[in-house]
Amino acid sequence: xxxxxxxxxxxxxxxxxxxxxxxxxxxxxxxxxxxxxxxxxxxxxxxxxxxxxxxxxxxxxxxxxxxxxxxxxxxxxxxxxxxxxxxxxxxxxxxxxxxxxxxxxxxxxxxxxxxxxxxxxxxxxxxxxxxxxxxxxxxxxxxxxxxxxxxxxxxxxxxxxxxxxxxxxxxxxxxxxxxxxxxxxxxxxxxxxxxxxxxxxxxxxxxxxxxxxxxxxxxxxxxxxxxxxxxxxxxxxxxxxxxxxxxxxxxxxxxxxxxxxxxxxxxxxxxxxxxxxxxxxxxxxxxxxxxxxxxxxxxxxxxxxxxxxxxxxxxxxxxxxxxxxxxxxxxxxxxxxxxxxxxxxxxxxxxxxxxxxxxxxxxxxxxxxxxx
Amino acid sequence: xxxxxxxxxxxxxxxxxxxxxxxxxxxxxxxxxxxxxxxxxxxxxxxxxxxxxxxxxxxxxxxxxxxxxxxxxxxxxxxxxxxxxxxxxxxxxxxxxxxxxxxxxxxxxxxxxxxxxxxxxxxxxxxxxxxxxxxxxxxxxxxxxxxxxxxxxxxxxxxxxxxxxxxxxxxxxxxxxxxxxxxxxxxxxxxxxxxxxxxxxxxxxxxxxxxxxxxxxxxxxxxxxxxxxxxxxxxxxxxxxxxxxxxxxxxxxxxxxxxxxxxxxxxxxxxxxxxxxxxxxxxxxxxxxxxxx
Numbered sequence: 001x002x003x004x005x006x007x008x009x010x011x012x013x014x015x016x017x018x019x020x021x022x023x024x025x026x027x028x029x030x031x032x033x034x035x036x037x038x039x040x041x042x043x044x045x046x047x048x049x050x051x052x053x054x055x056x057x058x059x060x061x062x063x064x065x066x067x068x069x070x071x072x073x074x075x076x077x078x079x080x081x082x083x084x085x086x087x088x089x090x091x092x093x094x095x096x097x098x099x100x101x102x103x104x105x106x107x108x109x110x111x112x113x114x115x116x117x118x119x120x121x122x123x124x125x126x127x128x129x130x131x132x133x134x135x136x137x138x139x140x141x142x143x144x145x146x147x148x149x150x151x152x153x154x155x156x157x158x159x160x161x162x163x164x165x166x167x168x169x170x171x172x173x174x175x176x177x178x179x180x181x182x183x184x185x186x187x188x189x190x191x192x193x194x195x196x197x198x199x200x201x202x203x204x205x206x207x208x209x210x211x212x213x214x215x216x217x218x219x220x221x222x223x224x225x226x227x228x229x230x231x232x233x234x235x236x237x238x239x240x241x242x243x244x245x246x247x248x249x250x251x252x253x254x255x256x257x258x259x260x261x262x263x264x265x266x267x268x269x270x271x272x273x274x275x276x277x278x279x280x281x282x283x284x285x286x287x288x289x290x291x292x293x294x295x296x297x298x299x300x301x302x303x304x305x306x307x308x309x310x311x312x313x314x315x316x317x318x319x320x321x322x323x324x325x326x327x328x329x330x331x332x333x334x335x336x337x338x339x340x341x342x343x344x345x346x347x348x349x350x351x352x353x354x355x356x357x358x359x360x361x362x363x364x365x366x367x368x369x370x371x372x
Numbered sequence: 373x374x375x376x377x378x379x380x381x382x383x384x385x386x387x388x389x390x391x392x393x394x395x396x397x398x399x400x401x402x403x404x405x406x407x408x409x410x411x412x413x414x415x416x417x418x419x420x421x422x423x424x425x426x427x428x429x430x431x432x433x434x435x436x437x438x439x440x441x442x443x444x445x446x447x448x449x450x451x452x453x454x455x456x457x458x459x460x461x462x463x464x465x466x467x468x469x470x471x472x473x474x475x476x477x478x479x480x481x482x483x484x485x486x487x488x489x490x491x492x493x494x495x496x497x498x499x500x501x502x503x504x505x506x507x508x509x510x511x512x513x514x515x516x517x518x519x520x521x522x523x524x525x526x527x528x529x530x531x532x533x534x535x536x537x538x539x540x541x542x543x544x545x546x547x548x549x550x551x552x553x554x555x556x557x558x559x560x561x562x563x564x565x566x567x568x569x570x571x572x573x574x575x576x577x578x579x580x581x582x583x584x585x586x587x588x589x590x591x592x593x594x595x596x597x598x599x600x601x602x603x604x605x606x607x608x609x610x611x612x613x614x615x616x617x618x619x620x621x622x623x624x625x626x627x628x629x630x631x632x633x634x635x636x637x638x639x640x641x642x643x644x645x646x647x648x649x650x651x652x653x654x655x656x657x658x659x660x661x662x663x664x665x
Contacts, residue, residue, distance in 0.1 A: 052563050073569040085564035089582045098578070099568035146568070 002063030002076070002153035002186060003028045004049065009058035011044055011210075018044050020210045021058065026154075026188065026203070031180050033189045035197040036207035036233070043158060045207070046190045050079045050156050063153050073102075078147035079156040082163065084139045086131040092118075092142050093127040099150045110149075117145040120182070121175075137168045144179070157189040161196060173199060194234050198222070206230045219370035228356040231282050237313060239350070240288075242298075242322040244281045246274050252362040254351070256281060259320035264296040266346050268359040279359075282350035285313065285325040287368075290332070294343030298324055301339050316340065408642070415635035431636035441620060441637075448617035449644055451531070452599040455538040459546045459595050460588065462539065467550035468580070472559070486547050494541060498608045501537055502528060505609075529611040537605040542598050546591040553587025554580070589658040593649050600645050617641055 004026035011019040019041045026032050034042040047053040049060065051072035060067055067075045078099070086095050093114060100110040118124050121141040131139055140160060147155055160176070161169045177200055180187055191197055197204050198218045206213040206221065206229070214221060214230045225231035231239045247263055248255035254270045257263040258281065283296070300316030312332040316324045326342045334340055347365035352358050418428035435441045470482050489497060504510045505527035515521035527533060557580065565575035581588070606616035621641065624634030653660060 050563075050567060052566070071571070072566045073571065077567070079564070079567045081560045081564055083558060083560045085558065085560040087561065087579060087582075102569040102574055102578075150568070 003030075004063075004154055004186060004188070005059075005061040006045075006049075007059040007061070009045070009048060009060065010056045011041070011048060011053065012056050018210050019048075019056075022212055024205060024212065024215065026186060029184050029186055031187045031189065031200055031202045032205060033191060033197040033201035033203070034205045034207055035191055035194055036213075038192055040207040041210040042190045042192075042205075042207045046079075046156055046158055046188060049154070049188060050077055051075050052079075076153035077156055078150045078152035078154075079158065080143045080147050080160050082159040084131075084143040084163075086139060086142055086146075088131055091128050091130055092123060092134070092145075095131065095142055096127075096146045096149050099146060103150075113149045113151075114145075117148045120148065120179070121145045136164050137172060140164065140172055141175075144176075148179075148183070153186065155183075155185055155187045157187065159191055160189075161191070161193075176200060195236060198234070204234075206233060208233075217370065223364075223368055223370045224358075224361075225282075225350065226358050228280060228282070228352040228358070231350055231352070231358070235284055235286075237285050237325050237327075239282045239284050240322075240324040241280050241282050241352075242318060242320065242324065243278050245278050246270065246276060249275050254359075256351075258296070258298060259318060259322075261296075261298050264346065266296070266349050266351060267362045267364075268351050269362055270351070270359050274353070277354060279354060280352040280356075282352060283324070283344050283348065285327045287344050287348040288324070288326045288342045289344070290326065290328055290334070290340060290342055292341050292343045294348075295346040296349055297341055297343040299339060299341050300324060302334055302336055305334065305336055314340065314342075316342065408639075411635045411638055414631055415639050417632060419632060431633045432640075434633060435636060435640060444615045444617050444620055445640065445644065447615055448600060449648065451534070451538075451616075452596055453648070455535055455542070455599045456592050456596040458535065459539050459542050460592060463543055463546035463550055463591070464584075464588075467547050467554055470547070471551045471554035472557075472562070483551065486544055490544055494604055497541070498537060498605055501533075501540070501609060505533060528609060529613055531610070534606050534610040534614055534616075537609040538599050538602060541602065541605050542595040545594045545598060549587040549591040549594075550584065553584045557583045585656060585658060586663050589653065589656055590663040592652065593663065596648065596652075597645055600641065600648075 004024075006022050006024040009019055009022040010017070022045060024032075034045060036042050044053060048055055049062075051067070051070065055068050062075055062077070087098065090098065096114045096117060097110050100113060105113075114127075115124075118127055121144060123138070123141055123145055126134060126138060126142075131142065134142065140163075143160070157176075161172055164172060173196060176189075180200075189196075189200060201218055203215060204218055204221050205215050208229050213233075214226045216224070218234075221230055221234045225234065228241070232241065242258065244256040244258050246254060247257050249270050249272050252267060252269055253265055254268045255263055255265050256279070288298075298316065298318060300318045302314050303317050304313075304315040306313040306315075308330070310330045312328045312330055312334070314326045314328050314332070314334055316326060318324055324342070326340075328334060345365070347361075347363075348368045350358060350361075415431055416427060416429070417425040418430045420426050435445075466486075470479060470486075474482055502509070506512070507524045507526045507528075509527075511527060512521070512525045515525055516523070561579055561583070562575060565579045570578065601618060603616070603618040603622065606614040607619055610616065617637070618641070621634050621637045624630045624637055628634075653663070
């Protein structure tokens with residue numbers, strides 16, 4: 001167990017830069033999730049930490065040691081691969097013992113550690129089987145077990161759930177969360193699935209195009225996204241965005257006009273220079289409610305209705321052509337073609353500049369804040 | 373009712389399969405099974421006088437009582453095993469490089485470069501080596517021109533040259549199965565090996581080689597059989613000293629016109645190659661079906 005420090009990590013393949021200076025601090029025992037769309041560099045960053053890719057420039061420290069040029073074996077890490085990477089010619093037991101055998105541990109110690117890990121992961125009955133005789137979920141557990149027995153300083157998970165079906169994914173997600181509580185070890189986990197990130201992480205690192213967009217706790221990212229990208233990436237269904245123009249700027253207050261809606265006063269600190277500019281308003285579907293009870297209202301025609309039982313998603317088309325998703329109660333009887341009004345309290349709104357940066361919210365209401 | 377239909381369907385299927393397999397069966401029977409039965413029968417008889425034969429083991433007894441014969445036999449086996457081993461040792465890194473380090477176009481180009489020499493007949497290729505290595509050849513001339521050697525250097529007609537020729541001739545048959553088996557090795561298995569604390573040596577020993585074993589076995593079987601049954605290369609590059617068993621068989625059939633003895637030798641070669649392949653499979657814990665499939 002150890003902390004991890006990344007200082008200006010750059011990576012390029014020939015002329016192509018894939019990581020543009022990543023800074024990150026991971027504390028001992030923290031569960032960190034790298035999340036982002038495919039091609040954002042999250043897997044490359046994980047492979048750099050694992051020592052499977054060279055660092056072009058920058059420093060990587062594990063437990064206070066500079067490990068830039070150290071081979072994977074000397075870094076004290078253990079990785080769980082997306083494909084599990086189990087050895088088909090070895091039994092489950094041998095797969096799990098392989099790392100320890102390479103480490104020249106004595107037989108009794110190897111046996112004790114393999115059996116202990118097998119007990120934690122409920123693999124006791126499967127030790128003599130080959131990977132080909134196991135189900136996807138069992139293989140996944142063997143792959144995790146192979147990492148656990150090595151008692152690494154840092155665990156690395158590369159999209160470990162992506163090969164499992166939906167039901168098993170939820171179950172294994174819970175098991176990984178429990179495992180982290182039990183082992184209390186530092187974990188770096190890569191996924192493209194924001195639900196996995198939200199449910200597992202102590203700290204989420206949202207990446208985009210080789211840069212870190214934002215680092216924070218799941219609730220910080222949900223309530224206080226610093227960029228439009230983070231706002232759109234975290235949360236499901238995704239945040240609604242629509243272009244609005246700034247009509248009036250006062251200290252701690254800004255008046256915007258929504259196309260097809262009434263001008264609204266929102267609690268944001270906006271520079272006077274922004275007056276008259278087009279900015280983007282973001283509202284989460286789950287914060288909108290039908291009717292005009294809130295300070296900020298939108299009108300639109302419903303063109304798709306998705307009934308999920310506990311809730312109903314209404315897809316509204318606004319006057320300016322933008323689409324807005326509203327999460328209505330499950331018993332909602334709204335039909336396609338109806339024109340509805342939805343509203344939200346001003347404190348739930350997000351406002352992003354033309355460059356995609358969030359404006360600072362003033363006096364955020366407790367229900368829309370990550371502060372506890 | 374449905375039972376009857378399925379039986380009928382099965383019958384049609386079986387007949388179709390038989391029809392499709394017929395040319396192959398005919399081929400195997402006429403060109404492999406039949407000649408070998410005849411070879412065996414011929415080897416078990418002794419010529420008494422013109423057109424008169426008797427059952428006898430004299431041809432086999434002759435083989436074991438004449439040291440030149442079984443010396444050649446053993447030498448051919450040992451040299452073939454060594455040539456196979458050498459081909460494997462040289463071919464493995466090459467295949468690994470093609471399969472694991474090259475991507476896309478470069479991979480195809482490299483693979484093609486291994487194949488190109490085989491567009492030329494084996495005879496021409498072997499003559500190529502002779503042009504290079506003979507006393508008045510390219511290498512000899514170069515050595516004299518550069519002052520390294522005082523006089524002409526003869527590099528043909530020794531075991532090392534035979535070995536070079538054999539390895540060169542059979543390299544492709546080692547590389548093709550190795551590349552295909554190494555291609556199927558997921559990169560993450562190798563990476564996991566390093567991640568689990570392996571180094572280049574342990575990863576190769578514990579992960580790459582076990583995975584590549586079927587390819588290694590099939591490559592070795594093909595190369596070994598080709599080498600053992602090779603006539604041209606040992607004969608041209610090794611000359612009179614090559615002492616290759618196929619040359620003995622040739623001599624019996626063509627020079628001595630002793631078909632009985634030639635047949636016995638041919639049969640002994642078949643037994644030898646089958647035996648060594650069997651032992652090889654046992655030692656490497658592979659099965660023939662695994663290797664072929």
